[in-house]
Amino acid sequence: MSDDKKTGDLVPVVAESIDTRRRRLTVAAGVAAAGTLASPWVHAQQKTIRFLNCEPSRDSVRAMKVAAAEYERVSGVRVVVDTVPPDQVYDKLQASISAGTPYDISGLIFVAHVVLLAEAGKLVPLTKMVNKHKWGPRILFPVKGEQYWYPYDYNFAWMYYRKDLYAAKGLKVPTTWDQFADNAKALTAGNNFGVTIPIGSNGAGQWLAPGFMWADGVKLLDDKWGLSLDTPPMKKTFSGYLDFMKKLSPSMPPGMSQALFATVIGQYSGGQTAMAPYAGRLMEVLEDRAPELAGKTGFFMYPDSVGKNVAVNHGYDGWVVVKTPMQEEAMKFMDWFTENQYINFLHTAPLHFQPPRMDVYDDRRWRAHPLIEKHGELVDFMRSILTRNDVIIRSVDTEGPAPDVRPGKMFESYGVMEAIQSRLIKDMPADEATELCIRKLKASIV
Known part of the structure; x- marks a missing residue:
């Protein structure tokens, strides 16, 4: 895309x-x-x-x-x-x-x-x-x-990071949510922030925010077109994702509910944030606008909560x-x-x-x-997304057992994004925000 x-x-x-x-x-x-x-x-x-x-x-x-x-x-x-x-x-x-x-x-x-x-x-x-x-x-x-x-x-979305800032702080590439949040906190000071992640009800939010939940095994639809999210195990996992995003929010710049694609590119290429999710376009922009950052930039996939799987958001x-x-x-x-x-x-x-x-x-x-x-290293990384067994590739609009209009309707409902906003902005408990998401998704596919 x-x-x-x-x-x-x-x-x-x-x-x-x-x-x-x-x-x-x-x-x-x-x-x-x-x-x-x-x-x-x-x-x-x-x-x-x-x-x-x-x-x-x-x-x-x-x-x-x-x-x-x-x-x-x-x-x-x-x-x-x-x-x-x-x-x-x-x-x-x-x-x-x-x-x-x-x-x-x-x-x-x-x-x-x-x-x-x-x-x-x-x-x-x-x-x-x-x-x-x-x-x-x-x-x-x-x-x-x-x-x-x-x-x-x-157009997969993965995570970019500043290798030089990681080295200065003695940080390692995170393999769990807690490590990611700790890194983001360590890289946040003054007007510099650890990570940019859009959380608005728009294409940028729905492409760049869900990678963590896919990594942890969240599925919205089962193989019979039932709403997987409306099951106790999946509710618990999704609620954990919302709590993780809440923990991460102090390390994000203000205004993430209004952030768009250009926001992500601009904040990372301008040095305001140390991590940002995107596809290959970000590296092309760095080569054009901030070539000094291109060689200082590394990349990794979205980690899960326990260090078992990684994910990219599909595009x-x-x-x-x-x-x-x-x-x-x-x-x-x-x-x-x-x-x-x-x-x-x-x-x-x-x-x-x-x-x-x-x-x-x-x-x-x-x-x-x-x-x-x-950028042979990045190209090899991109290819590995297609060949590694531990990589989860998902997106809201490709959920379910087969191509269908119903995941598209869920995409347009922005139920996942509204749950994130409710947890981060309104401070709604994660289980309540999860139920809100379930109701929104159910209504979209009736």
């Missing part, structure tokens, strides 16, 4: 509301189903493919347009690339489908959107293309046995092919692009776009990027 997981709502409403900015997605999918064949596509006659890109950085847009130009040169088929921010891509795609002029290919950042579109019959299976490669864990989201999603990156992005009169040409382009231009695209965010395809890690073309060569 491009640092954001904002989504449209997943709760049914009347169809008249679909042209509002944040559509109710269940109904929007139904409206799209009715409108897909409403009018002809002029671009089909022109041998033109329309690609909706949701990676808006200058380098990523340029890479997509260079690929489009090269494909037109070798195939004669024109590829038009439109770009929107990631939190707007699903609405834009739905609007195009409803208008009868759908994009042929689109990025998506949320598994629930893939499920909605696949179940509505809007997507072309990519199973054959996907099966060409070996993939890392928890990145393929099959719907009824078919793959409709081609993942192009992981991901991918492409889908939409059912249109140009779907055959779109499939040809995707097959060509993923074999010939994929690595060039990954290089536009070389540490942030972590490859989900395992073959890429051994590809000398990918490894030739200067930042990948320089």
Whole structure:
């Protein structure tokens, strides 16, 4: 994901509301189903493919347009690339489908959107293309046995830390919650703080705060779509997580309930905090804005309470092919692009776009990027997330036994984040905050 997981709502409403900015997605999918064949596509006659890109950085847009130009040169088929921010891509795609002029290919950042579109019959299976490669864990989201999603990156969240400040204080990389909290306290003095962790009801909070609870074995849904959190053992574990976050809060800068992605990057790169969770983007920012800190920065995964497991919070992005009169040409382009231009695209965010395809890690073309060569230790660490048996990879929106809309609804409820806020800001007892979270999550998936 491009640092954001904002989504449209997943709760049914009347169809008249679909042209509002944040559509109710269940109904929007139904409206799209009715409108897909409403009018002809002029671009089909022109041998033109329309690609909706949701990676808006200058380098990523340029890479997509260079690929489009090269494909037109070798195939004669024109590829038009439109770009929107990631939190707007699903609405834009739905609007195009409803208008009868759908994009042929689109990025998506949320598994629930893939499920909605696949179940509505809007997507072309990519199973054959996907099966060409070996993939890392928890990145393929099959719907009824078919793959409709081609993942192009992981965006895991792990913990960064200042190695120089750790050395000055005689600290070791923590393997338990208590060690982490003690380190954060030792690194807090005056206007300098031990750690930045967003706790707001937003994408930053829900991506960067839950890693500790995943490490300790929290599961929100069981294998039969029951609410695991509403069981005595899980309540106890989740309450312990809330108490840990409360213990950690004095070592955080003020205003964490309002913190966003830029807050985390700014506070760490500016030297205000000694630890911060993020994906590879943070190291890219350090190389650009604070290169003196890049060599002083280490990384580790979220620890659990007893030193047994570690975790990362899941993040991901991918492409889908939409059912249109140009779907055959779109499939040809995707097959060509993923074999010939994929690595060039990954290089536009070389540490942030972590490859989900395992073959890429051994590809000398990918490894030739200067930042990948320089930060080989970080790259090996990233790869180890996919190969170690003790690493837990979870996120609210990927909970449950299979890809489904229900975890997406839980994500949008922000029940976990409201429980954290209740414990830290309102000083609500952990067991009461846990019950609040349970009620919120239950209501979201009814």
